[in-house]
Amino acid sequence: GRAPQRLRKELKWACPLSSVIRKEFEKNLQKILKTIENKLQKWYKRSVNNFYLNLCKGVVKMKAVILSGPNDFAPGEIEKPLIGDHDILLEMKRAAICGTDIRILEGTKTKGVRYPSVIGHEICGVISEIGKEVTGYEVGEKVAIANVIPCGSCPSCLSGRENACMRRKAIGYEFNGGFEEYIRIPEIAIKSGNVIKLPEQVSFTAGALIEPLACCIRGLKNAGTGFNDVVLIVGAGPIGLMHMQLAKIAGAKQVIVSEPNPMRRQIALELGADKAVDPVTEDLAGIISDVTGGLGADVIVMAIGVPALVNSTLKLCRRGGTVNLFAGFAGTGECTIEVNTIHYNEINVNGSTAYKREDYLQAADMVISGKINLDRIATHTYKIEDFQTAYEMCKSGKGLKIIIEP
Ligand SMILES: [Zn+2]
Ligand SMILES: [Zn+2]
Missing domain, CATH: 3.40.50.720 (NAD(P)-binding Rossmann-like Domain)
Structure with a gap:
């Protein structure tokens, strides 16, 4: 309100503008100020909304298998993850237990493992939320996750061995993994093409097993x-x-x-x-x-x-x-x-270690086209709260692939 008046006075003093030009200038200035005010108001409202929304969301709990240390894990409750504008929230449908998970759980593998954390890297689910800057995905889509995210710039990556990346990040290691109800898929994973859409006919179990199949394709x-x-x-x-x-x-x-x-x-x-x-x-x-x-x-x-x-x-x-x-x-x-x-x-x-993204895409393609039978390899499915039984079944060798469902 007052700023234009003051400006007008100062302008009168500063330069001898003709009254026509001056009026035109003032009209535009009013418009610009109004636009800025509107934008600020909108931004403020959105920030306050997000703040309260996040505050409410933060209270929401979900089931997860919490790994607190070597040979120290139990199902429990943690906060449902909040996603940023560039992330995806995945509702886990099936996550398979890998031999590596067993070694992490029993404590014979500790390198690169965070405590406390949620592990599990063979994951399939449905997109539950999408950050507003994410494009190309929709809520409700069935996707499998390639958990290994290569850096793209280390000597391994630059010599065509992204599977042996020296600065790799991975879901189930640096980022919380599959043994929980909702998984935050970080921006870096989406941008590296690690979120793969699956058609209806692929089961969630087969979707979760694309990851170990990709490792086997690398080995082959x-x-x-x-x-x-x-x-x-x-x-x-x-x-x-x-x-x-x-x-x-x-x-x-x-x-x-x-x-x-x-x-x-x-x-x-x-x-x-x-x-x-x-x-x-x-x-x-x-x-x-x-x-x-x-x-x-x-x-x-x-x-x-x-x-x-x-x-x-x-x-x-x-x-x-x-x-x-x-x-x-x-x-x-x-x-x-x-x-x-x-x-x-x-x-x-x-x-052979891990897989390249091309191996993962080939694995997904084989599963989608029905060229390989992964469903027969999964013998037992347990709920998150029965994880201890699943772990013991896995160690007993009485089954084959042991699957966790929410
Ligand atoms: Zn594995
Ligand atoms: Zn690298």
Whole structure:
């Protein structure tokens, strides 16, 4: 109100504007001031609204499995996460327990683990809220989450190994993970393309298992499995069963699974394994030799993290063949190896960690097009509040993939 009057006085004194120009200027000034006032009012109202809204939201509690320290975890209640303008809030529908989760929970893996936190990195759900700056997604959409977010600029990322990123961030580690009712998907994950839409026909369980399948696809590529290969998969847990199916799809002539658990051998055969061998009662080396005319397997994937098995497994590999140490091994993985087996037989030994986003997209594509059976690999589903039972079932080895639902 007063500012224009004062301005008018000052302008009169400062410059000899003609009265016409002066009136025009004042009219515009009034308009500009009115616009600024409106904008300020709107901003103020929105801020106050958001403040109270967030205050109310903060009071909302949800179920979660709270990891307080090594071997110290329990289901309980935490505050439902608030999202920023660039985030998505995901309503968890299914989250699978991974072997890595078990090692974190029991305390044998502590590197990169936050306390307290919520872990779980095999996640599928429905979008519940969208930050107002997020585009391309809608509330109610079914999505799976690629949990690993590479930095894009470290030496690993720059040399095409984003799966081994040195500054990676991950949901289930740096950000709270899947064993909770609502998960905040941070801006960085959305911008890196880690939120993948799924069609109706894909089950939430299969959606959650895209993540471990992506890891297996990375392992398959590292192992170099191809046309007419004889492949040995050591261990027919969920990961071994994925590797078995992938090897068939990649063109392997014969896929042999070694697994002492009869239920797992049965499912391996159901899902297409050519042979399922009990290494305790049967002569695995003899069987591999028979199948390959004494040459040994072209490719071996270790899908069980028992260091003591590595040496005997190397001896089952053909000259010039590949042994992929896919599983995470217990402790530091220390064991005794006759390295001359590797030397004289020119065996390629390699590892595999996580996945590239391209592997995740391929995994999602395989699941969407029904090329791989992941639902058969999930044997038990538990509620968040029954997490202890789920954990014990997982450790017992009586089931395969154990799934958590809200
Ligand atoms: Zn995992
Ligand atoms: Zn990086």
